[in-house]
Amino acid sequence: MAYIKATAILPEKLLSEIQKYVQGETLYIPKSEKVTKKWGSRSGARKLIDDRNKAIKEAFKDGQPIEQLAKEYFLSMETIKKIVYTR
Template identity: 70%
Template sequence: MKYVNASNILPEHLIAEIQKYVQGETLYIPKPETAYQKWGSCSGGRKLIDERNASIKRAFKSGRSIDQLAEEHFLSIETIKKIVYSRKKH
C-alpha cells in the first residue's frame, strides 16, 4: 500500500476537519463497498475455479463418483460434495 501526504491531495479545510480527530498518524481510508471486487476477479482466479466447478458438476451428472472426482481434482470428498450439491449455476 502506498502512502500519500494528505496535504498534497486534500483541500485545507478538509485537512483541518480531519485534524480535529487525528493528527500526525497514518490514516487508512477504505474504498466504498461499491468499489470492492470479488476475490480473483482481477487475476482470473475466480473464473478458473468457476470453470473447474462447472466441469466437476457435469462429470458428476454424467456418472462419475464423488471419490473419483476428488482424486482427479486433488480435492477432499467434502469439497467435491459442496460443489456438486450446491444450487449455484455452474
C-alpha cells in the same frame, strides 16, 4: 503503500475537519466497496475455479461417482460433495 501528504490532495476545509479527530498520525482510508474487486477476479483464479466446479457438477450429473471425481480433480470427497450438492 506510499504515503501522500494530506495537504497535497485534500481541500483545506476537509483537512481542518479531519484535524478535529486526528493530528500527526498515520490514517488509513480504505477503498470503497464499489472499487474493491472480489478475490481472484484480477488474476482470473475465480473464473478457473468456477469453470472447474461447473465441470465437476456436469460430470456428477452424467453419473461419475464422487470418489472418481475426487481422484480426477485432486480434491477431497467432502469438497466434491460441497461442490455437487450446492446450487
